[in-house]
Amino acid sequence: xxxxxxxxxxxxxxxxxxxxxxxxxxxxxxxxxxxxxxxxxxxxxxxxxxxxxxxxxxxxxxxxxxxxxxxxxxxxxxxxxxxxxxxxxxxxxxxxxxxxxxxxxxxxxxxxxxxxxxxxxxxxxxxxxxxxxxxxxxxxxxxxxxxxxxxxxxxxxxxxxxxxxxxxxxxxxxxxxxxxxxxxxxxxxxxxxxxxxxxxxxxxxxxxxxxxxxxxxxxxxxxxxxxxxxxxxxxxxxxxxxxxxxxxxxxxxxxxxxxxxxxxxxxxxxxxxxxxxxxxxxxxxxxxxxxxxxxxxxxxxxxxxxxxxxxxx
Amino acid sequence: xxxxxxxxxxxxxxxxxxxxxxxxxxxxxxxxxxxxxxxxxxxxxxxxxxxxxxxxxxxxxxxxxxxxxxxxxxxxxxxxxxxxxxxxxxxxxxxxxxxxxxxxxxxxxxxxxxxxxxxxxxxxxxxxxxxxxxxxxxxxxxxxxxxxxxxxxxxxxxxxxxxxxxxxxxxxxxxxxxxxxxxxxxxxxxxxxxxxxxxxxxxxxxxxxxxxxxxxxxxxxxxxxxxxxxxxxxxxxxxxxxxxxxxxxxxxxxx
Numbered sequence: 001x002x003x004x005x006x007x008x009x010x011x012x013x014x015x016x017x018x019x020x021x022x023x024x025x026x027x028x029x030x031x032x033x034x035x036x037x038x039x040x041x042x043x044x045x046x047x048x049x050x051x052x053x054x055x056x057x058x059x060x061x062x063x064x065x066x067x068x069x070x071x072x073x074x075x076x077x078x079x080x081x082x083x084x085x086x087x088x089x090x091x092x093x094x095x096x097x098x099x100x101x102x103x104x105x106x107x108x109x110x111x112x113x114x115x116x117x118x119x120x121x122x123x124x125x126x127x128x129x130x131x132x133x134x135x136x137x138x139x140x141x142x143x144x145x146x147x148x149x150x151x152x153x154x155x156x157x158x159x160x161x162x163x164x165x166x167x168x169x170x171x172x173x174x175x176x177x178x179x180x181x182x183x184x185x186x187x188x189x190x191x192x193x194x195x196x197x198x199x200x201x202x203x204x205x206x207x208x209x210x211x212x213x214x215x216x217x218x219x220x221x222x223x224x225x226x227x228x229x230x231x232x233x234x235x236x237x238x239x240x241x242x243x244x245x246x247x248x249x250x251x252x253x254x255x256x257x258x259x260x261x262x263x264x265x266x267x268x269x270x271x272x273x274x275x276x277x278x279x280x281x282x283x284x285x286x287x288x289x290x291x292x293x294x295x296x297x298x299x300x301x302x303x304x305x306x307x308x309x310x311x312x313x
Numbered sequence: 314x315x316x317x318x319x320x321x322x323x324x325x326x327x328x329x330x331x332x333x334x335x336x337x338x339x340x341x342x343x344x345x346x347x348x349x350x351x352x353x354x355x356x357x358x359x360x361x362x363x364x365x366x367x368x369x370x371x372x373x374x375x376x377x378x379x380x381x382x383x384x385x386x387x388x389x390x391x392x393x394x395x396x397x398x399x400x401x402x403x404x405x406x407x408x409x410x411x412x413x414x415x416x417x418x419x420x421x422x423x424x425x426x427x428x429x430x431x432x433x434x435x436x437x438x439x440x441x442x443x444x445x446x447x448x449x450x451x452x453x454x455x456x457x458x459x460x461x462x463x464x465x466x467x468x469x470x471x472x473x474x475x476x477x478x479x480x481x482x483x484x485x486x487x488x489x490x491x492x493x494x495x496x497x498x499x500x501x502x503x504x505x506x507x508x509x510x511x512x513x514x515x516x517x518x519x520x521x522x523x524x525x526x527x528x529x530x531x532x533x534x535x536x537x538x539x540x541x542x543x544x545x546x547x548x549x550x551x552x553x554x555x556x557x558x559x560x561x562x563x564x565x566x567x568x
Contacts, residue, residue: 102375199412199474202368203425203481204402213424217415 033290040284042277052284058249058265060272065281067262067288069249073166074261074289076252077241078234080170081177086227088174089181093223094211096182097189109186116179124243127172128164132244135171136163140256143167159256162246167255169245173237177230184229188222189215221308228300235293238263262289321346321515322367322485327381329362329371336362338539339381344485344532349507349516351530351547353523355562359539360519364487367517368404369397385485402429405478405514406487410494411470413462418454421462421473425481440480447513448476449506468499475506479514486510488518492525504529523563527551535559 037044043065047055055066096108140161147157159165192215200214216223246258247268262285273279322344329337337359344350352360362371369390371377382389390400402425414421422441431437441458445451450472454465462473471491478486488507492500507516507529520526526533526547533550535543535558543550543559554560561567 193412195408195410196412196414198370198373199406199408200414201373202370202401202406202408202487203428203478204398204400205425205428206398209428214414 036283036287036290040280040287043280043284046277047281047284052281053288056251060269060275060278063275063277065278065284067285069251070260070262070265070285071288072251073245073259074235074263074292076166076259077170077173077245077261078231080166081173081234082227082231084171084174085177085181085230089178089226089230090185090216090223092178092182093185093189094215096186098207098211098215109183112179112182115175116183120176120237120239123172123176123240127168127240127244131172132163132168134163135165135168136161140165140167144256156254157256159254161256162258164244164246165256165258166245166252169241172240172244173234176237176240177234180230180233181223181226184226185219185223188219188226191222192218221304224300224304224307228297228304231300232293232297235296236263236289238267242267262286319346320344322383322385322517324366325382325384327363327366327379327383329359329366330378330380331362332376336539337366340536340541342534342541342544344515344517346515347511347513348531349511349518349529350532350534351526352517352519352534352536353521353526353562354536354542355567356521358536360534360536361489362539363536364489364517364519365406366391367485367487368401368406369395370406372397402481403483404485404487405481405483406489407471407475407478407491409490411467411474413465413470413473416462417459418462418465418473419458422477422480425477429481444476444480445473447479447510448472449502449509450476466499468495468502471495471499471503472506475503475510479510483514485515485517488516488520490519490521493521500525523551535562537562 043052047065052065053067053071055064056068057064057066058069059065092108092112096105100108140163144157144161148154196214196218197210200210205213241261242264245261245264247260247264248258249260249265250257252259266282266285269278269282273282320343323342325341327337327340328335340363342350352364354360365371366379367383367385367390371379379391381391383391385400385404388395414424416424419441422444423437426437426440431440442451442455445454450469453469454473457464462470465473471494475486475491492503495503504525507518510516518526518530530547532544533547534541535550535554535556537558543554543556545555550559551563554563
């Protein structure tokens with residue numbers, strides 16, 4: 001069959017315009033990737049990709065650069081933030097959709113969305129000036145007192161609780177990603193068909209059992225989607241973490257150690273990079289983050305897609 | 314009305330309100346044990362609302378209010394100190410659209426069993442099988458019990474939902490237009506099933522399909538604008554209705 005082509009100028013212009021708009025995405029993605037490779041080339045050829053990843057030294061004076069510490073820092077803070085944020089977000093979403101009185105629903109939802117609208121620099125400042133002192137004075141000594149002497153987990157509560165550390169950064173990060181997970185979880189929970197809930201109630205389930213066994217499984221792929229978005233956000237978050245993580249180039253051995261992440265290193269050191277190799281290594285760090293985010297997000301999307309296809313037909 | 318039969322369930326002057334809107338007016342009806350009672354009437358006549366009073370489904374939404382009494386084994390189930398969860402495991406319900414849970418076929422059924430505290434794996438397995446057999450689904454699904462229930466056809470899903478309700482051994486089953494989303498073959502399978510189930514449970518079925526009511530029910534109740542107009546044995550109802558309204562509805566003059 002011959003494709004019907006419109007000759008109307010307005011139509012053709014409009015489709016061309018939408019095509020261009022869509023292309024902007026692809027072109028900028030490719031452009032960023034290419035320029036990152038180009039700029040990081042010097043460092044890449046000097047250290048080699050794997051050597052760069054596994055070197056735990058970051059020494060501008062000796063011009064030795066390795067990404068191991070910021071990589072580990074990025075993963076630890078991201079995972080901790082997700083561990084804190086996921087249960088709280090699910091609690092928020094379930095409360096809003098199933099439990100809270102209808103008068104409270106709208107104000108609560110708006111408050112959570114406002115939380116997402118706060119610029120990250122404000123989280124950073126709040127973290128540094130308000131939250132970190134509270135952590136170092138009350139919460140961290142308390143945690144140390146309770147958990148510090150328990151075998152195996154004791155060591156991760158050692159050290160001087162200064163408040164500028166892995167735990168504080170992860171908590172601030174988790175507060176930032178809670179709105180993403182909870183609002184997406186709320187939306188998908190609302191999609192659970194009423195009749196499905198009713199049929200669960202009709203075989204004699206309690207409210208909690210309906211939530212746990214019907215609503216959450218039904219909406220799990222949407223919730224995973226929300227977690228993925230939060231994951232991407234947490235991997236790349238810079239300003240909030242930069243204020244409260246300390247930018248120390250050493251592996252953290254305890255919750256109360258300062259360390260660094262890829263983004264924190266970048267934010268702190270771009271202005272100081274005085275040699276080409278230094279600058280190029282920073283670019284290589286960004287390339288690494290770009291690749292990691294890309295891989296993690298596509299993998300997670302793949303899982304969600306596959307899973308939802310299997311269970312939701 | 315229905316002679317001196319054993320009455321399983323009856324309502325006495327039952328009215329129901331959605332907020333300020335009254336949907337059911339002063340309905341008194343007796344449901345004999347091991348019988349199928351069909352509720353018929355035009356759309357919006359309150360038959361589904363009435364049906365949902367029997368397992369207190371209306372409790373899930375704020376602002377709903379019952380007035381009057383429903384007695385189930387001589388206990389008023391509308392009273393405040395009734396354990397609604399327990400009540401619902403004794404009075405099962407099947408809805409218009411099939412509602413398999415997002416789990417495997419066998420989990421859909423074992424779920425209710427586990428809720429009722431059955432932990433023994435062989436017992437669960439046996440009861441899953443017997444529930445599937447009694448809903449005439451066993452032969453079709455025995456080789457794919459672990460697959461998602463959403464992969465079944467609409468008719469199979471509806472029979473799975475019936476099996477799920479049966480597994481917790483209810484005494485009464487409420488059917489809310491269970492075949493309205495199904496093709497004729499699946500419909501006749503469900504109808505055969507209902508006739509079979511009547512040996513074990515008491516059934517109230519809401520239906521839009523008058524032939525269906527005539528085919529499967531022992532008694533038929535005709536509702537109109539929230540009121541119970543006439544209630545009689547099905548063959549009397551369809552051959553010799555006493556009320557002008559029921560006659561008009563049954564003969565298709567309105568509805």
